[in-house]
Amino acid sequence: MFAAYAARIDRDQPLNGLELGERPEPEVPPGWTAIDVRAASLNHHDLWSLRGVGLGEESLPMILGCDAAGVDADGNEVVVYPVIGATGHGVGPREQPSILTEKYQGTFAERVAVPQWNVLPKPKELSFEEAACLPTAWLTAYRMLFTGAGVRPGDSVLVQGAGGGVATAAIVLGAAAGLRVFATSRDAAKRRRAEELGAEAALESGARLPHRVDAVIETVGAATWSHSVKSLRRGGTLVISGATSGVTPPSGELNRIFFLELKVVGSTMGSKEELAGLLSFCAAKGVRPVVDSVLPLERAREGFAKMAAGDIFGKVVLTR
Numbered sequence: 001m002f003a004a005y006a007a008r009i010d011r012d013q014p015l016n017g018l019e020l021g022e023r024p025e026p027e028v029p030p031g032w033t034a035i036d037v038r039a040a041s042l043n044h045h046d047l048w049s050l051r052g053v054g055l056g057e058e059s060l061p062m063i064l065g066c067d068a069a070g071v072d073a074d075g076n077e078v079v080v081y082p083v084i085g086a087t088g089h090g091v092g093p094r095e096q097p098s099i100l101t102e103k104y105q106g107t108f109a110e111r112v113a114v115p116q117w118n119v120l121p122k123p124k125e126l127s128f129e130e131a132a133c134l135p136t137a138w139l140t141a142y143r144m145l146f147t148g149a150g151v152r153p154g155d156s157v158l159v160q161g162a163g164g165g166v167a168t169a170a171i172v173l174g175a176a177a178g179l180r181v182f183a184t185s186r187d188a189a190k191r192r193r194a195e196e197l198g199a200e201a202a203l204e205s206g207a208r209l210p211h212r213v214d215a216v217i218e219t220v221g222a223a224t225w226s227h228s229v230k231s232l233r234r235g236g237t238l239v240i241s242g243a244t245s246g247v248t249p250p251s252g253e254l255n256r257i258f259f260l261e262l263k264v265v266g267s268t269m270g271s272k273e274e275l276a277g278l279l280s281f282c283a284a285k286g287v288r289p290v291v292d293s294v295l296p297l298e299r300a301r302e303g304f305a306k307m308a309a310g311d312i313f314g315k316v317v318l319t320r
Contacts, residue, residue, distance in 0.1 A: 001022065001023060001024075001025055001109055001110040001111055002020070002021070002022060002023075002109065002110055002297060002298070003020070003021070003022070003023040003063045003108055003109035003110070003297075004018065004019075004020050004063070004064055004065070004108035004109070004297060004300035004301075004318070005018075005019055005020075005021075005023060005061045005062055005063045005064060005108070005109075006018065006019075006049055006050050006055060006060055006061060006062045006064055006101075007019040007060060007061050008060065009050070009051065009052035009055070009057055009060070010050065010051070011051045011052055014047050014050035014051045014308070015050065015301065015304055015305065015308065017050045018050060018064075018300070018301060018304060019061070020297075020298065020300060020301065023061070023063055023105075023109060025111065026105060026109075026111055026112060026113035027113060028113045029088065029113075031088075031089070031115055031116055031117075032088070032113050032114060032115050032116065033072055033073060033113070033114065033115075033116050033119060034072075034073065034111050034112070034113050035068065035070040035071065035072055035078060035080060035111065035112050035113075035114065035119070036070045036071045036072075036110070036111055037068045037069075037070040037107055037109060037110060037111060037112055037320060038069055038070045038071065038128040038132075038319065038320060039068070039069050039070070039127075039128040039129045039131070039132035039294075039317050039318070039319050039320075040065045040067055040068045040069075040107040040108055040132050040297075040317070040318050040319075041067045041132045041133045041136075041137075041165075041315045041316065041317045041318070042065075042303050042304065042307050042315070042316040042317075042318070043066055043067065043136045043137055043165060044164075044165075044242065044244060044307065045066055045099070045101070045136065046064045046065065046066070046101070046108075046304070046307075047304065047307065047308055049062070049064055049101050049102075050064075054099075054101075054102045055101065055102060059102075059103070062101055062105060062106065063101070063105040063106045063107075063108055063109050063112075064101050064106045064108045065100070065101065065106035065107035065108035065109070065112075065318075066082040066099055066100045066101060066106060066107065066135065066136045067080070067082060067107060067132050067133065067134070067135045067136050067137075068080045068082075068107035068112055068132055068135075069122055069126075069128045069129075069131035069132040070112075070128065072119060076121065077121070077122040077124075077128070078119045078120060078121060078122055079119075079120045079121070079122045079131050079132075079134065079135060079275070079279065080100075080107065080112065080114055080118055080119060080120075080135060081114075081118045081119070081120060081135055081272045081275050082099050082100040082107075082118070082135050082136060082269075083097045083098070083099055083118075083269055083272075084097070084098055084099070084100065084103075084104055084114065084115060084118060085097065085098070085115075086098045086103065088104075088115060089115060089117065090115060090117035090118070090272075091271075091272070099136075099269070100112075100114070108297060108300060108318060109297075110320055117272075118272070120272070120275060120276055120279065122279075123279050123280070123282070123283035124283075125282075125283040125286075126279070126282060126283060126288075128319075129291060129294055129317045129319065130282075130288055130289050130291070131279070132317055133165075133289035133290075133291065133314075133315040133317065134275065134278055134279065134282070134289060135275055136165075136269065137164075137165030137166045137168075137169055137315065138165075138166075138169040138173070138278060138289055139269060139270040139274060139275050139278055140166050140169075140241050140267065140268070140269055140270060141166045141167075141169035141170040141173055141217070142169070142173060142270060142274060142277070142278045142281075143267055143269070143270035143271075143274055144166070144170065144217050144239040144241055144267045145157070145170060145173060145174055145177070145179075145215075145217065145239075146177070147267075147270070147274065148237070148239035148265045148267040149214070149215035149217070149237045149239050149265070150215075150237070151174075151177075151179055151214055151215050153177060153178030153179065154178060154179070154180070155179055155180070155214040155215065156179065156180040156181075156182065156211070156213040156214050156215075157170070157174050157179050157180070157181050157182070157213055157214065157215045157216070157217060158182045158183070158184070158209065158213045158215070158216045158217070158228070158231050159171050159174070159181060159182070159183045159184070159194075159199070159216075159217045160183075160184050160205075160216065160217065160218050160219065160220045160224040160227070160228060161184065161185065161205075161219055161220040161224065161244070162183040162184065162185040162190050162191065162193070162194040162199070162202060162313075163185055163187065163190040163193075163194075163310070163312065163313045163314075164219060164244070164312075165314065165315050166217075166219045166241060166242065167183070167217065167219055168194075168197070168290045168313065168314050168315075169289065169290075170217045171183055171194055171197050171198060171199050172197050172198060172287060172288075172289075172290060173281075173287065174198070175197065175198025175199065176198070176281075176285050176287045180200050180213075181198060181199045181200055182199060182200060182201050182202070182203065182209055182210075182213065183195075183199040183201075183202040183203070184202065184203050184204065184205045184206070184207065184224070184227075185202065185204070185205065186204065186205050189313075190202075190313055191203070191204070193313050197290065205223070205224060205227070206224075206227050209231050212231055212232055212233040212236070213231055213232060213233065213236065214232075214233060214236050214237070215232075215236060215237045215238070215239060216228040216231055216232060216236070216237075216238045216239070217239055218238055218239065218240040218241075218242075219240070219241055219242040219243075219244065220242075220243070220244055220245050221240075221242065221243025221244060221245045221246050221247060221249065222243065222245050222246035222247065222248055222249045222250070223245035223246065224245070225249035225250060225253070226249070226250050226253060229253045229256055229257060229262065230253075230256065232260070232262050233260075234260045234261060234262075235260070235261050235262070235263075236260075236262055236263070237262070237263040237264075237265055238262060238263070238264050238265070239265045239266075239267050240264065240265070240266060240267065241266070241267045241268060289314065289315055290313065290314030290315065291314050291315050291317055292306070292312040292313050292314040292315055292316050293306070293312070293316050293317070294317045294318075294319055295316065295317070295318055295319070296318070296319055296320070297318045297319065297320055299318075300318055303316040303318060
């Protein structure tokens with residue numbers, strides 16, 4: 001079957017390790033199922049995999065891709081929850097989780113095998129392309145907002161780095177849930193798009209907000225860390241799920257964190273139950289993921305290059 005896979009690890013030039021070509025059909029152990037992939041979306045996780053983060057040379061070649069929507073063996077339209085227990089079962093309280101492409105082959109292929117436990121029904125209101133955007137970036141944003149930050153309608157939220165998959169999702173989901181959403185970006189076009197998607201205001205990175213907010217959704221890291229901390233009200237919450245600009249933030253914010261009793265919450269992905277809630281929320285409220293572009297799997301390298309350059313707003317989706 002045709003697939004996009006990591007053949008080599010290159011920490012400096014990750015796309016050098018990306019290959020497109022034939023790979024073996026997936027093995028389907030007892031309790032697993034094979035899904036015919038109709039759409040799969042890119043995440044920064046895929047670039048990090050090509051750099052060897054979470055993926056070792058001993059696991060190569062590895063088909064990339066965490067997210068997918070497709071059709072199961074019975075003809076049902078489904079969405080794949082990409083977190084699999086390390087022993088190949090559902091993720092229980094004592095099960096070490098592993099995301100697709102770390103131990104198990106991913107979704108950038110004609111077919112992918114996952115435990116039956118990891119398959120959820122696709123709402124009929126969502127296209128395959130839309131549903132394929134949800135399991136990683138949109139689930140991450142959903143958990144950051146409603147579990148990590150614990151915000152409620154009427155609360156205010158700052159989303160750093162408008163344009164990225166998680167940030168875009170947080171803007172759309174927050175606005176749909178009745179939050180007052182502020183966003184930042186260095187790019188004027190991305191700021192305009194953020195406001196079109198429901199942000200009350202979109203400002204240049206580092207700009208002073210109209211008022212301090214209840215929560216900050218942080219995926220940028222070092223470049224925006226100080227601004228995030230300074231933008232919170234007393235007792236506010238900073239939820240972080242990534243650090244695309246670097247993992248070492250500037251020093252000097254500790255006094256503000258403890259003096260204002262701020263909370264810093266780490267967040268990674270979300271649970272299967274939260275993905276089910278996100279799917280229902282999108283179907284019921286008419287929320288649709290923001291899709292930057294849809295490309296055939298054969299043009300996966302083009303999609304990877306767009307994401308690596310930051311030349312996207314929303315998700316890049318690969319289709320078969």
